[in-house]
Amino acid sequence: VGDITVRVNDVQVTPRRTLVNVTVSGLRGTTPLEGWSMLANGEITEPVGSADCPTAAxxxxxxxxxxxxxxxxxxxxxxxxxxxxxxxx
Structure with missing residues (x-):
């Protein structure tokens, strides 16, 4: 499987969305969005999208x-x- 490292670089909460900048390395065959979630407002949600995360890297x-x-x-x-x-x- 190999070693995967993940890091949250920045979290910005705006009235329209929450932006989370991350660095992920060691991925093989998965999207960088896989495995992430956010606990807020009493709910657990997955990312709703990304303008710059590739589908595979x-x-x-x-x-x-x-x-x-x-x-x-x-x-x-x-x-x-x-x-x-x-x-x-």
Whole structure:
């Protein structure tokens, strides 16, 4: 399977959406959007899209779009037998 590394670089909450900039490396055969979710507003949601995340890449830095968050969102990545969490701003 190989080693996958993920990092949240920035979280911006706007009235229309929550933008999460991430760096992912070591992907093989999956989209960088796979495995990500956000806990906010009492719900867990998946990314609703991305303007710059490719459909497939081994190493990428890109920005995912989520629904607007009220309060501080928690960004979660699950994959490769691991789970990571980051608190947004």
């Amino acid at each position: 081994e190493d990428v830095t890109c920005t995912m779009e989520f629904v607007p968050a009220v309060g501080t969102p928690t960004i979660v990545w699950v994959g490769n037998g691991e789970k990571w969490q980051w608190l947004g701003s």
